[in-house]
Amino acid sequence: MKATKDPRKAYGGMQQVIGDLIRLFRDLPKNIYFSAKQERIKDEVSGQIFWGPSMPGQKLGPSMPYFFDVVCAARVRLVDGKHEYFLQTQRDEQYEAKHRVPKHVEPLPMFIPVVTGRNTLGNIRDYIINTPKGEQP
Secondary structure: OOOOOOHHHHHHHHHHHHHHHHHHHHOOOOOOOOOOOEEEEEOOOOOOEEEEEOOOOOOHHHHHHHHOOEEOEEEEEEEOOEEEEEEEOOOOOOEOOEEOOOOOOOOOOOEEEOOOOOOHHHHHHHHHHHOOOOOOO
């Protein structure tokens, strides 16, 4: 990437470099996990504000979900005084999330419980492998 004094051009170049790096990692013949800080993002079409991946510039953060098959929001809620951790796999009015699973696999539910001590990929893989078709929480 060429050095430039114009910050607008620098952000455009940075977006291209980051996008290329993500594609290189994503296309490896392995399961790859990326994590990102969340920020409020405004949907330019609907005007809705939701939480999504935070990246420098205005366009890279909102475009991040298009790079991946599974995008989850890590969530926590308080139930009977205890914290329950889960992964949200589908977008709602507050959080960006999505999944593209193979057609022969049952679609992921809206929420996957997090098993303490397992990594994020392990939780998703275990859910897909161990949940019989048609049986979801």
